[in-house]
Amino acid sequence: MTMQEDHKDCFVLEGKMALPNQNFAGRLGSRFLIAIRDRKKIMGLKCNPCGKTFVPPREYCEKCWTKIADNWVELGTEGELVNFTVVRYGDRHLPKKPPYILGQIRLDGADTPLTHIVEGIDPRDVESGIRVKAVFAEKTTNTIMDIDHFEPV
Amino acid sequence: MTEYFGTTVADIFATMPKRFKPEEAKEVDIAIGYEATGEGGGKWKATIKHGTLKVETVEGELTDCKTTIHTDAETFVGVTLGMIGALDALSSQKLRVAGDPKFLMLLLPKIFTPYVAPAKKPDAVTARDIIATLAERFRPEKAEGVAMTIGYDLAGEGGGRWTIIIRDGKCAVREGLADPLTVKMTMEAKTYAGMMVGTIEAVTAFTSGQVKIEGDMAAAGATAKYFRKYVVPGATEAEELISLRVTNSIEQRFATGPVMGRWFAGIREKKFLANRCPKCGRTQIPPREICAWCRVRVHEFVEVGPKGVVTHFDIVYFASPDPLTGAVRDTPYATVYVVLDGATEREAITVDLKKEDIPRLKEGARVRPVWAEVTTGSYRDLIGVELDEEEGSL
Incomplete structure (x- = not known):
């Protein structure tokens, strides 16, 4: 049986849906980002009993649970690349075009590494242990991308 | 009690004793009569004598006052808050002083700390309150060479229709919608107020269809930079906190x-x-x-x-x-x-x-x-x- 179809009553209903997403950086995260944005400085939080300095900031020391939220210390904008990977696939949500180096940088004065992008060196030549320095973004966005990237010293 | 600029005439008098500076008024001996006409108005008498202050409401005539101030309630609040210039109000006859106005203008700031409108919750601010501050928040340096008329059609409580005219580095706000408009924005008054005080994200409001924009879209987006940010009266500046917002808009089509x-x-x-x-x-x-x-x-x-x-x-x-x-x-x-x-x-x-x-x-x-x-x-x-x-x- 063939269907007799009359299309005169076919409708297309249009709709629009907004999906708002919100990510709160937190009180410490905000201070950390604002220091980068306004003063071009990278700040860490130091636990005096352990002598360890954390970056990105955290409210409590992971070892001794001392509250360190107010014990800000300024770190260097240079550091050592302690680990890295090379991102080779592209996707809309990624900050750079592949291939790029995603590195872990232990800044001078810090005990924990900060993850960021390393540029200015070919992914084939990069190796752990090189010295890198932060290059701050000219146009700030209130994100960690206010450090645009790190590059070899 | 009728509010003007977010506060009432009565509140200004009620806070007078708190704002009084007795040490500055040791030599003062004066009775000042106030008559504010219109809704929310009334008559008050402030008697200042050797460092003391007495404020009373008056029924009937204002008597035994060395000087009296006559104005409408809105002008009175506006002048007190500094939203309306005292000299402008005097020269336009909206405010009349029986006695020596100059003497009052020198005396009052000396013996009273300035009146500050009570802090409002952000959700108590209406679109009308915010529109009233537009001209004052205008930044001529950002609007050089800009000529546009922006229409706001804000429905619901505290709403209304306004036209904002930006031309030759000046900004004027008029009631009603002018024709033609560069851009017209239609929304609920509370949506507008929410966007201005920061409880509603503009992008979200737009992408979810709460704001309708007719005319020049780019102009609508640019308007914000011609004005300083609206600040809720009496609000203290909070520590800056970073919150990132991203709104994805999804178009939907349903074929029946x-x-x-x-x-x-x-x-x-x-x-x-x-x-x-x-x-x-x-x-x-x-x-x-x-x-x-x-x-x-x-x-x-x-x-x-x-x-x-x-x-x-x-x-x-x-x-x-x-x-x-x-x-x-x-x-x-x-x-x-x-x-x-x-x-x-x-x-x-x-x-x-x-x-x-x-x-x-x-x-x-x-x-x-x-x-x-x-x-x-x-x-x-x-x-x-x-x-x-x-x-x-x-």
């Missing part, structure tokens, strides 16, 4: 197909069209190609309603916020299940009941549809139902 399309075609004509199963006889609402009970093709369309009977209902007193926008519906609201006349029992439609009818809602009540002014063949055409009492309900 020919069968359900008949339903929407009917809705456009303010009719309810169901289709009747040839086997079990039920009237499917909305119509479907096949009766899922009998598994037979359904062809016959029948008109049902437009009136019907409420079989059961829910009245919601505490609405959960919309997970997408955070907005909360006005409560209470009632969702009623209506079996339209001529429809089979299980095919009830679920619609909103007119708010005013909620107190008289009963099971078995007769209802009639409430249609949108313009019907386009959309689910929005049927706004809801209202009680059909002329006919006599249960």
Whole structure:
């Protein structure tokens, strides 16, 4: 049986849906980002009993649970690349075009590494242990991308 | 008490003793009479004598005052807050002083600390309050060479229609909508207020359809930079906290197909069209190609309603916020299940009941549809139902 179809009553209903997403950086995260944005400085939080300095900031020391939220210390904008990977696939949500180096940088004065992008060196030549320095973004966005990237010293 | 610029005349007098500086008024001996006309006005007398202050409200005539101030309540509040220049008010005769105005202008700031409007919760600020500060927040240096007229059509409480004219580095605000406009923005007054105080994200409001922009879109986006940010009166500056917001807008298209399309075609004509199963006889609402009970093709369309009977209902007193926008519906609201006349029992439609009818809602009540002014063949055409009492309900 063939269907007799009359299309005169076919409708297309249009709709629009907004999906708002919100990510709160937190009180410490905000201070950390604002220091980068306004003063071009990278700040860490130091636990005096352990002598360890954390970056990105955290409210409590992971070892001794001392509250360190107010014990800000300024770190260097240079550091050592302690680990890295090379991102080779592209996707809309990624900050750079592949291939790029995603590195872990232990800044001078810090005990924990900060993850960021390393540029200015070919992914084939990069190796752990090189010295890198932060290059701050000219146009700030209130994100960690206010450090645009790190590059070899 | 009528508010002007977010505060009242009465509050200004009520806070006078707190703002009084006795050490500055040791040599002062004066009685000042105040008459503020219009809504929220009244008469007051402030007697300052050797470092003491007495404030009283006066019924009838102001007597024994060395100097008296006559003005309307709005000008009085405006001048007190510094929103209206005292000299402007004097020269335009909106404010008259019997006595020596110069003496008062020198004396009052010396013996009183400035009046500050009480802090308002951000959600208590109305669109009207915010529009009133527009001209003052204008940044001529950012608007060099800009010539545009922006219309605001803000519905609901605290709303109204305004035209903002930016030209030659100047900004003027007029009541009403001018023609032509560079851009016109239509929204609820509370949406506008929320965007200005920062509780509603502009992008979200736009992408979710809460803001309608007609005309030059780019101009609408640029307007913000011509004005300093609105600050809620009395609000203290909080520590800056970073919160990132991203809004994805998803376009949706739903194709009805020919069968359900008949339903929407009917809705456009303010009719309810169901289709009747040839086997079990039920009237499917909305119509479907096949009766899922009998598994037979359904062809016959029948008109049902437009009136019907409420079989059961829910009245919601505490609405959960919309997970997408955070907005909360006005409560209470009632969702009623209506079996339209001529429809089979299980095919009830679920619609909103007119708010005013909620107190008289009963099971078995007769209802009639409430249609949108313009019907386009959309689910929005049927706004809801209202009680059909002329006919006599249960």
